């Protein structure tokens with residue numbers, strides 16, 4: 001228990017030195033604005049969203065993720081079942097060559113199962129992503145207040 005706390009404290013401390021852009025790089029991948037919604041203090045699950053851009057000439061695959069704040073992290077998507085939106089677990093998500101993978105509300109997301117700690121608005125928590133080509137990339141998920149969630153939609 002105490003070692004987990006130490007780990008979390010260290011992670012949060014390291015996080016505070018990573019300022020500004022809030023984007024990450026690994027191999028041919030760029031990862032933009034990992035974020036999460038605010039959660040009630042009693043929450044047992046959480047969600048993380050982000051956008052992965054693949055600048056390479058081969059596809060890459062998101063294979064899984066983990067975080068010290070959760071027992072496990074699953075890749076989920078939403079599927080429409082009649083009038084209902086249901087979540088379904090996926091085992092991988094492809095990032096096409098020269099393309100983009102967006103995890104966003106209503107679509108693909110990373111589900112944090114068995115939260116050990118509920119991060120507050122304004123805090124960041126570490127998330128380790130595993131990719132087939134780019135390997136392991138550690139990002140920090142910012143807990144954003146609902147209305148200021150990402151404004152990265154381009155208008156065409």
Ligand SMILES: [Cu+2]
Nearest residue numbers: 076087109111
């Ligand atoms: Cu889910």
